[in-house]
Amino acid sequence: MQNQVSHTAEKLDIKSLREEFPILRQKVNGYPLAYFDNAATTQKPARVIDALSTYYLEYNANIHRGIHTLAEKATKAFENTRKSVQQFINAPESEEIIFTRGTTESINLVAATYGRMMLEKGDEIIISGLEHHSNIVPWQLLAGEKQATIRVIPVQEDGSLDLNAYAQLLSGKTKIVAVNHASNSLGTINPVRQIIKKAHDAGAVVMIDGAQAGAHIPIDVKSLDCDFYTSSAHKFYGPTGAGFLYGRRELLEKMPPYMGGGEMIKDVSFSGTTYNDIPYKFEAGTPNIADVVAMNEAISFINQYGKEHMAAYENELLAYAVERTQNLSGFRAVGTASEKVSILSFLIDGIHSYDIGQMLDARGVAVRTGHHCTQPLMDHFGIEGTVRASLAVYNTKEEIDQFAEGLERVIKFMK
Numbered sequence: 434m435q436n437q438v439s440h441t442a443e444k445l446d447i448k449s450l451r452e453e454f455p456i457l458r459q460k461v462n463g464y465p466l467a468y469f470d471n472a473a474t475t476q477k478p479a480r481v482i483d484a485l486s487t488y489y490l491e492y493n494a495n496i497h498r499g500i501h502t503l504a505e506k507a508t509k510a511f512e513n514t515r516k517s518v519q520q521f522i523n524a525p526e527s528e529e530i531i532f533t534r535g536t537t538e539s540i541n542l543v544a545a546t547y548g549r550m551m552l553e554k555g556d557e558i559i560i561s562g563l564e565h566h567s568n569i570v571p572w573q574l575l576a577g578e579k580q581a582t583i584r585v586i587p588v589q590e591d592g593s594l595d596l597n598a599y600a601q602l603l604s605g606k607t608k609i610v611a612v613n614h615a616s617n618s619l620g621t622i623n624p625v626r627q628i629i630k631k632a633h634d635a636g637a638v639v640m641i642d643g644a645q646a647g648a649h650i651p652i653d654v655k656s657l658d659c660d661f662y663t664s665s666a667h668k669f670y671g672p673t674g675a676g677f678l679y680g681r682r683e684l685l686e687k688m689p690p691y692m693g694g695g696e697m698i699k700d701v702s703f704s705g706t707t708y709n710d711i712p713y714k715f716e717a718g719t720p721n722i723a724d725v726v727a728m729n730e731a732i733s734f735i736n737q738y739g740k741e742h743m744a745a746y747e748n749e750l751l752a753y754a755v756e757r758t759q760n761l762s763g764f765r766a767v768g769t770a771s772e773k774v775s776i777l778s779f780l781i782d783g784i785h786s787y788d789i790g791q792m793l794d795a796r797g798v799a800v801r802t803g804h805h806c807t808q809p810l811m812d813h814f815g816i817e818g819t820v821r822a823s824l825a826v827y828n829t830k831e832e833i834d835q836f837a838e839g840l841e842r843v844i845k846f847m848k
């Protein structure tokens with residue numbers, strides 16, 4: 434297995450891949466930019482940026498109802514992305530792909546439609562202690578409205594979920610299980626296949642927050658037997674403001690619409706309205722056409738290099754980052770699960786994470802500090818936040834050296 438992994442990483446030509454990202458050529462504070470804030474948002478290859486300007490320069494038009502040439506071209510490009518997303522996550526049908534603004538909107542959509550339709554007083558929703566606020570608060574809103582209860586899968590010391598405790602939480606009252614595929618704060622990859630299987634055995638449906646999986650983990654909703662899955666394009670080399678929700682056809686067909694407006698209807702009269710078929714039933718109003726069109730180029734970028742190869746290379750980078758930092762004075766990694774995406778969250782004893790972030794920035798290294806929108810997780814570890822270096826496929830070992838040397842200087846200066 435180990436050999437196989439390093440072999441696949443060798444297949445990538447990182448130098449030419451990196452050249453696709455014009456933004457990475459700049460210097461920040463006199464140093465080459467080392468962009469390690471990829472879990473917040475990735476940089477975009479030129480082909481994504483070009484797709485945006487080509488759309489506006491050459492075929493900007495509203496989609497679906499136009500018969501003129503530009504409208505047909507725009508509609509085709511928009512619908513092509515739907516087919517690409519279908520293949521990207523191996524969904525059975527392209528009609529099961531709904532375009533949204535991203536993960537946050539998708540989770541809110543499921544909570545407000547499926548959740549509102551299914552939940553009754555006393556029912557339970559299971560989430561995990563690793564969740565981003567966007568996979569907590571929509572469920573709290575729903576639970577408050579329905580007098581339902583939220584149960585939380587506990588997190589273990591290494592940042593993995595306690596699956597025995599999960600099995601204990603499941604019961605006939607469980608209606609929805611919502612967990613992330615990978616944690617944005619710690620990088621933990623969750624055993625979603627097992628989580629889904631157990632939920633289904635208990636009669637619950639599962640929503641997977643794949644915000645951090647889009648760029649790093651091959652996704653196969655069919656093989657996972659997943660009910661709902663979401664991700665945001667900006668986390669997988671695509672533009673901001675666009676993402677997708679996958680939903681199983683029979684669930685989507687049963688669900689009420691999320692928003693009312695144009696596009697989501699078949700017929701409107703003052704005596705009543707009939708709704709459009711899926712996916713359009715959930716796409717009221719003019720969508721974010723340009724960004725959806727450009728999302729297709731992000732998928733083509735990932736497909737060209739191969740997500741498995743990218744992940745293998747990122748694993749090597751993460752291992753190198755761990756090797757370069759673990760013996761630094763006072764260094765403490767937060768989240769050391771065996772299965773991780775390329776995220777290194779850490780603290781250095783006696784130095785505030787904000788100071789570390791600022792001093793790294795002074796040397797061109799972009800990291801994120803704070804609670805990473807996972808306050809309950811930080812509370813669990815009894816900390817305010819961490820420094821997070823989140824790596825992507827265009828990062829290099831030289832940049833990790835720059836980061837490690839920066840940390841050495843921080844320690845020397847602050848201690």
Ligand code: PMP
Nearest residue numbers: 535536537565567613617644665
């Ligand atoms: N879930 C996870 C695990 C995330 O990392 C993020 C983004 N940090 C979100 C949800 C929310 O994604 P978005 O802001 O793109 O809606």
